Amino acid sequence: MPKATTTDISLTKSYIPKVSKIPGISPTIAQFYKPIENRNIHEGRVVDQAYYKSNNIERLFTNIRFNCLFQINEPIVPRFILDFYSQVTVQTDEYGYLVISFMIQHEFITLTLAQFGQILKIPYNGQAVFTNEWDLASLEYSRETEGPYCTDLPTPDDIRRLLELERVMVDRTIKSQTVSLNPNQILTKELSPDMKQWEELIRENVFGLGGHRDHLPACLAHMLYCVVAEEQYNLAYFFVKRIQCARATPTANLPYGMFLTRLYRHVMEMYPHLDNGTSSHQHDDDDDDVETSRASTPSPTTYLNSLGPLNYQNYQMPSASEQTDETLFERQTTLLNQTQQMCKEMRGGFKSFGKALKGVFSKKKK
Template sequence: MPRATVGDTSLTRSYIPKVSQTPGISPSIAHFYKPIENRCIHEGRVVDQLYYTSDHIDRCFSNIRLNCLYEINEPIVPRFILDFYSQVTLQKDDFGVILISFMIQNEFITLSLQQFGQILRIPFTGQAVFTNEWDLGALAYSQDTEGPYHTDLPTPEEIHQFLQFQRTDSNRKIKNKNVILSSNQVLTKELRQDLKRWNELIYENVFGLGGHRDHLPACLAHILYCILAEQQYNLAYFFVKRIESARATPKAHLPYGMFLTRLFRHVIELYPHLDNGIYDVVERVMRPLALRQTRRPRSDRGKARHSVSSTSAHHNLGSSSHQGDDDEDDGASRASTPSPTTYLNSLKPLDYQPYEVPTSSEQNDDLLFERQTELLNQSQEIHKEVRGGFKSFGKALRGVFGKKKK
């Protein structure tokens, strides 16, 4: 099966909008967007049914609600992704609950980790840890030591026991130097054959880092352990921690393109006035993550990757001409698919109490802003600029798109 991450992410440059070059935009806002719009977006992969029904993937992943990783099939909203990453910040409230705060045009939005997980339809409880390290020993040093996300993580020995690594050679050359691997540094080729497919699926829709695919990141080994041990895994925790890490890393890809489309729909549902014509949807020609029946010649492998067409049609999400396409992955039209509000009110992904979506007035409550004091103090000046500048900014954009339509 061809690896799509490295090649496909570079193609996203063909549709990422250059917001900083918008006529009339203020220098402050342009400076705000420029570091983000020059990166690539890791969209994620659509997974073919033949793939996830092989090697017990469907049964084992579904046991701990990780079937969300192969049931994702969304278009991309690149401008929303830029808006989100340009200001997203994590903080904790007095109870240690993670809050995800971001600004979309002139609306300041804060979600708890549980709300974020429910909107993206991913698990938000269970074992929680994040690290970019390779060594399994890094897990114990990376977890929360107290609070709602502290969990009893497996030891490296327990992970070894469940994954049954088969070390073939402890010697490895790194940067032209011979290195002896420790028992906690696992190579991908040391996985069982069936787990190699599990690893590829998780890598494509959770990590998508590109490069260094020859070794197993500690967090990926931990996810494989949770699947085999049937331990709930807090995917929302990993997502937001990786989002924070990617934003802080100047050249990192912006992850979770398809998943963030679900957040976009939620935001537009709560704040309809934000759907003002600046958000275009990119429909991609998807090459799904599928079983490779025969080994392709090296020169042909790149052709098997899904491609992003620079001439793809751009549609406004929610327009009548696009409703059927948006929910095609769910096997139903928008008319038969519940709205984000209805969906979230009825959702119990991990047998928890139903979540009530906060209304627009609740989002602007004094109580909400008290919890955001630290974040607001940090970004007060830029928020003033954004609040004052987005009105003229929006007019300029509508003028540009209006000319294109003519």
């Protein structure tokens, strides 16, 4: 699988729309978009069948529903990504459940974590933790200690033992300085050749590019542990936390380009009255015999012509007697009532702003 580079991601600049430079746009709206449209988009990688069928990737990843990481192959919808990240917020309801909200034109959209996971077709239950740190010890102090995402995590010793890691070096040079590694800091070269392929696939579609690729982030090591141990992993939790982190970091890349196309489809299906005339960026296979491809060639088509319908399933909320510890739909009826009220209140505050956005987004009819 050819490794993507930061050069690849910088190419996204060629198709990110510059909303702030639209003639006649108000300074207020321009300032709203400018910090986001100057970012790069982490699109994700299209994985060839020959790659994920090797070294037990397909079987092991499917066991914990990580097969979603090699079944992603979507056109990028840059304007939707721009709109999404310019407004997305992540909050916690009174019971501790994550709620993700954003506004498209005049519609304020709120999703529970489970709904977000369903739409993106990624796992939304299992072990949940988020940290950007390298040291495995960071997993324990980053985890939630109460509420619906409280998780009993493996210890650093558990992770090292199950991954069969063997320390290959004790010192590392950082900026011309020799730094001694502690046992909880894992280098990618310590992984077996098979596991290195798993790591590359997860990194490309969950973590993105940049950073120090010679070492293993704590969360990535934890994901590899879950693959080997066949433990369910809450990928939706990680996605939402990383989206929140990227939104708050002025220089961060905007993650999950291809996955967010599925969210776009859902929005267009649920709100068909919204303006859908914009361009997409289609993935084309690379030349020669490479095993993955990245988005490379612009294809200016309308949203609905370039994207097929979303196969979205409406899930029934369980009654109180049906709720179990393994179900993340606990108290969903209450939460949905709360979010409906939230939408009602927020629409009032966003009304005038929504009108301005609608004027920016709408295409002139021929």
